[in-house]
Amino acid sequence: MRLATVTLPTGGTAAVRIDGPAAASGTAIPDVADVGALLDRPDWRAVAAAADGPTAPLDDLGRLIPRPGKVACVGLNYRAHIEEMGRPLPDHPTLFAKFADALIGPQDDIEIPSTAAEAVDWECELVVVVGATLRGADRAEAAAAIAGYTVMNDISMRDWQFRTREWLQGKTFGNTTPVGPVLVTADEWQPGPNISTEIDGELVQQASTGDLVFDPADLVAYLSQIVTLRPGDLIATGTPGGVGHARKPPRYLAPGMTVRTTIDGIGSLQNTCVAVDGRGRRAGTP
Amino acid sequence: MRLATVTLPTGGTAAVRIDGPAAASGTAIPDVADVGALLDRPDWRAVAAAADGPTAPLDDLGRLIPRPGKVACVGLNYRAHIEEMGRPLPDHPTLFAKFADALIGPQDDIEIPSTAAEAVDWECELVVVVGATLRGADRAEAAAAIAGYTVMNDISMRDWQFRTREWLQGKTFGNTTPVGPVLVTADEWQPGPNISTEIDGELVQQASTGDLVFDPADLVAYLSQIVTLRPGDLIATGTPGGVGHARKPPRYLAPGMTVRTTIDGIGSLQNTCVAVDGRGRRAGTP
Structure with missing residues (x-):
């Protein structure tokens, strides 16, 4: 479905x-x-x-899950990307949060405040959508509690992200993070298909969603050891190589650019970057 | 009020x-x-x-704000504690999140899962309660948007907190984090009074809430640069010295202990630690 x-x-x-x-x-x-x-x-x-x-x-899609109770995100989780950086595979997932006020719909504009416009980066991610209430689940219970899958572009203000050792502040800017376009139920889609990002039509990220170190059932089971998961909670499973901050020289998003993030068999987010002032207002609005 | x-x-x-x-x-x-x-x-x-x-x-207090839209927490923020550790004062607040499912009422039990019982620590904190919607606020606007103040014990599973570089997983265990007992409005209370923690009657933390590097208006203004703040959002302002993990040898909470965290002029949280299994169930429950 x-x-x-x-x-x-x-x-x-x-x-x-x-x-x-x-x-x-x-x-x-x-x-x-x-x-x-x-x-x-x-x-x-x-x-x-x-x-x-x-x-x-379906030409005007709204926010898939407007107010998820939790938005949990995973750091490094693509095997090939970790290995190409010469790092060991992690024993535990690196987890951080976004606030729901960061989220936008699948076709909405990405708002870039003038105060955080220096290092705006893309991260296409597979998202696990929780479909039941669970705590302390094993892998089989965790797999059964997955409603399905969707896509996120985990837009990251790298300058703010690395101001301190905790990433939250660079990860949760208001109205930056598209989720959607659809939820495909777990009986119809499994990790494996390609995930990719294009900026103004140029391919900048491409990988297989089958390359996750911690797969969806691992992540649901792990998080459920910590806290009760509930229907509508989102778990973004990390991004593959190809982000702008790691390029030499680094490359970032700017107002006017359009980013398309796709997972084959789920769909695409397509979002245009727009400038807003420090209060989140677009040019010309009072 | x-x-x-x-x-x-x-x-x-x-x-x-x-x-x-x-x-x-x-x-x-x-x-x-x-x-x-x-x-x-x-x-x-x-x-x-x-x-x-x-x-x-008032003998049976419930959760002050059962489902805050955001629970933002600040890392090192007490001047004397930073200086005693020989660190420079930070330029920016270190921010991380808790999920609302971590929160409990002011007299509720702190649930310690068998899978995370090795390094359970206390952190008494002053909490700013947001009372209006705001984005991009200056200090004066931020101060005017503060509804008032309450207390949190930011219970931290140190082993899980330091499994990876992001603290979230050690900070958001379910039913661990009391908030309350009351909200005192900002016209009746200002930072300055003592904050303290007692474990089974023994004083283990004591400081002045006037010693914050980033004060409540600073924190509201800073966060509002990132994302829209809304009524009921909580900002925990960090803990002073005296936590268990920094002691030599380290000292932790265990089932049966009672922790009392107090801010003078606001009130006390009093919570008993209880053991639960990996599914969050107490002994004897099905």
Whole structure:
């Protein structure tokens, strides 16, 4: 099953089921405003499968899960990238958080404040979407609790990220981090297909999602040892090589550029960078 | 004004106004379940001041703000403690996050999983509670957006915290981190009074909350450069010297111990450590 949140002509949103990767429209799931609200229902799979609401076009996608309770992100997790840097494979995943206010929809603009515009970097990532409540799960329980997969561009302000030893401040700028475009349920997609990033059409990252050191079930099980996971929680599984900060010379995003992050079989995020002032306002707004 | 969340005999909760630090009961704020829900109302100060609901005893306090949108925490921030370690004062605050599922009420038990029981440490902290929505604030705007202050014991699993370079995983174990007991509004309390921790009655941390390198207005302004702050967001301002991990030999918490963390003029958290298994279950529960 493929699920998305669409923006309605009335201004609201609706969760939809999309029947097949090539479909141009979805079937609305009655009385469910977004995929986050859908996952809050223990019977979400049956509700989505049975939905027979009006047809909704997919040209204006909203935020898949507008307010996830947790956004957990993983640091270095692509084997080839760790090995090419000459580092040993890690024993434990490196985990950090984003606040939900960092997230935007799959087609929204990436807001770059004038105060943090010097070193804006891209990181395409596979995201695990949690579909049940669990604590202390083993690998099999963890795998069964995965609702499905989506894509994130973990936009990172490298200058702020490395001001101190904790990365949070460079990782959680408001309205920077697209998630989507759809959730593909775990019965229809498994890690292995390609993940890639293009900037204004130029390929800058490409890898296999099968190259993860800690795979989705590992990460869900590990996090569930720490804290109760809940439906709609997001786990971004790390980015492969090819980010701008590691290039010589480094290369960064700037207002006007468009970034496309794709995972084959899930879909693409496409986002244009726009300048905002220190209060998050675009030029010309009061 | 002093505000708290009380547990009602019916099992629900209510936000209350407490008239004076010695009061044994509060005045219920009608139709407001907790202080988080109160702060969501732009007119929260007037609503709380005018409330004239039934009297509610204060002997069973609930979670002050059950689901804050953000829990931002600051690393090293006490001047004397940084200087005694021979480190330079930092240019920027070190920031990390907790997930809301880590939080417990002011009198709740601290749950120590068998899988993370080796190095459980205490950290008493002053918490800034945000009372308005703001982005890109200057110091004066930041100060005006502070609803008030409360206390946190930022319980830290040091072994997990230092497994990788990012601290999150040691800082966000479920049901470990008490917050409360009350919110004292910013017009009635300012940093300066003592902060202290006692373990089974023995004093282990004591400092002045006036010794912060980055004070509450600095921290609100700094975070608001990164992301929009919202009512009920919590900013834990760091802990002074005296934590267990830095002692020689190190000293940690264990099931059965009771920790009391106090800020003069705000109040005390008092929490007993209990053992849980890897699924967060206490001995004897199915």
